[in-house]
Amino acid sequence: MSRPRTFDEDTILDRAMLLFWRKGYEATAMSDLVEGLGLGRGSIYAAFGDKHRLFLRALTRYLDHQSRLLASALSDDGPALAQLRQVLEQLLQADESCSGAGCFSVNSMAELLPHDQEVAALARDSLQTAEDAFTRQLERAAGDGELSAAVSPRQGAMLLVTLVQGLQIVRKAQPDPAYAISCLDAAFALLDGTAAPAMAAR
Structure with a gap:
């Protein structure tokens, strides 16, 4: 027993x-x-399996937390684009909390893909969840007249997902928070159409 x-x-x-x-x-x-968890090897193997199984459980826990953050932060109240912008800033700030290590999910993808198919599946599901959540918010923005007619809600969501993921890599070399804010400013200027005159003038 x-x-x-x-x-x-x-x-x-x-x-x-x-x-x-x-x-x-x-x-x-x-x-x-063993040292960090305060458990013996036998207890770790018995409870979680090998190192890779434990890693997948830990990554799943992180991704579930990110999904819950999105679900709780996005709502039908207030201007849709402003709310979405605030959520993206919160996501970026949350990943600064781990000693400047960046985003656990992005780090894992950069390290283990394309060879680790289990991590790839978790990453795809997480990215799709984020894209769907952003799309719903941008559909609300379109209905309220906030979204530029030149951008579809799905296109805008794909842009934002790619931007946030990319920023997690770029800011390892460019850690100034002002850089990330500037990138968000540019993206939302495209979404709300205020960037169009400046782009046309070039």
Whole structure:
């Protein structure tokens, strides 16, 4: 008969998430996990399987948190574009909380894709969830006359998803928050049509 667990699984997954987030998958050794989680190797294997299984559980937990943040932050109240802009800024700020490590999801994609198909599947699902949420918000913006007629809600959502993901990489070399804000300014000027005159003048 197996002994009951003496630890909280969610707490352990949060610790594992932070370890993988800060160091990356390959650089995180089992000895790091033993020390960081406060569990013996046998307990880790018994509860979560091997290192890769534990990593997938930690990444899934992170992505679920991001999806919940989107779901709770986007609503039908107030100007749609302003609300969406605020949410994107919050997402970027949230990923600054882990010692400047950036976005756990983007880091994982950069490190493990295209070879790790399980990570690829998780990433695709997460990106699609974000794109769908942004599309719904931009459909509301279009209905309220906020969205430029030159951009469809789906196109705008694809632009924003790609921008936010790309910014997580770029700001490792350009960490000044003003740079990310400037990129968001440019994207939303395209979405609301205020960038059109300046572009036409070139």
